[in-house]
Amino acid sequence: MAKINSINNKSQELTIxxxxxxxxxxxxxxxxxxxxxxxxxxxxxxxxKISQGSALGSNDxxxxxxxxxxxxxxxxxxxxxxxxxxxxxTGDGTAYTVVWDxxxxxxxxxxxxxxxFTAPVTGRxxxxxxxxxxxxxxxxxxxxxxxxxxxRSYTVFQCDPGSFRSTNDEVGLCFELLCDMDASxxxxxxxxxxxxxxxxxxxxxxxxxxxxxWSGYLVC
Numbered sequence: 001m002a003k004i005n006s007i008n009n010k011s012q013e014l015t016i017x018x019x020x021x022x023x024x025x026x027x028x029x030x031x032x033x034x035x036x037x038x039x040x041x042x043x044x045x046x047x048x049k050i051s052q053g054s055a056l057g058s059n060d061x062x063x064x065x066x067x068x069x070x071x072x073x074x075x076x077x078x079x080x081x082x083x084x085x086x087x088x089x090t091g092d093g094t095a096y097t098v099v100w101d102x103x104x105x106x107x108x109x110x111x112x113x114x115x116x117f118t119a120p121v122t123g124r125x126x127x128x129x130x131x132x133x134x135x136x137x138x139x140x141x142x143x144x145x146x147x148x149x150x151x152r153s154y155t156v157f158q159c160d161p162g163s164f165r166s167t168n169d170e171v172g173l174c175f176e177l178l179c180d181m182d183a184s185x186x187x188x189x190x191x192x193x194x195x196x197x198x199x200x201x202x203x204x205x206x207x208x209x210x211x212x213x214w215s216g217y218l219v220c
Contacts, residue, residue: 018042023056076120077217078111079104081210082202091140091200095192097148098131098202100214107217115188117216119181124219129189130174132211134203137169140196145173150185170203172211178219189214 016024016039025039034054041047041056046066052059063071080100089096099115111117119125127147136143147154156175173191181187193200204211 025056027054029054074108075218076110076125077105077107077215078117079213079215080111080113081214082212083204085204086202088198089200089202090192090198091135091137091194091196092198093192093194094198095144095146095190098189098191098212098214100212117187119183119185119187119218121218122182123180124178125181125187125216126176126178126219127187127214127216128174128176129214130172130212131189131191132170132172132203133191133193133200134170135199135201136171136193137196137199140193140200142194143171143173144190144192144194145175146190147175147177147179147187148190149179149181149187151180151182154179187216 016026018024021042023039023042025037027034028036028038035052037049037051037054037056039049039056041049044057048064049056049060050062051057052061060073063073065071081102081104082098082100083102086099097115103111103113106113108120110120117127129145129147131145133143143158145156154175154177156173158171158173179187202212
């Protein structure tokens with residue numbers, strides 16, 4: 001591959017121009033092995049990219065389109081939902097770890113597809129979840145929702161959920177938090193309802209609407 005550099009000594013500028021076609025890029029190697037390439041991808045609408053390896057368009061880590069939109073294709077991000085009811089998981093104080101049956105997306109493959117997200121790097125992660133339960137009874141006095149991480153657990157609770165249930169004995173709970181996580185730390189969602197029997201269900205509505213969801217992504 002020919003390496004062509006054009007240096008304008010007067011303006012102290014470096015111009016990299018492949019001519020009518022081809023990528024315009026700078027390659028960074030370590031011991032002759034391509035580690036990163038920065039440049040303009042001619043095959044992708046002249047998007048500016050930082051890519052791992054020795055080719056633009058493969059293992060892109062940072063992309064700016066010609067219209068200015070910015071994406072980070074390898075940044076950890078996931079969304080899991082529940083499309084089937086789960087019956088009799090709590091009500092008697094049992095702490096139930098939610099098992100999600102559908103993975104909508106898992107950018108960077110850090111969610112295990114069932115219940116656990118594992119942080120690939122140390123950073124700040126934003127998590128959001130929402131749960132819908134039914135079969136609550138009037139005697140059920142406390143409901144806890146927990147985001148359980150390796151560093152600590154975060155709890156949101158509702159007092160006397162049995163009194164706030166709908167006519168269908170349903171109650172919802174939601175949560176959002178920015179968390180500190182170290183590399184290889186894990187996170188999962190739990191909830192429990194107390195002072196009753198084990199009759200509380202996680203419910204769906206049998207349509208495309210999502211009653212139960214969990215998402216997260218690396219912020220910084």
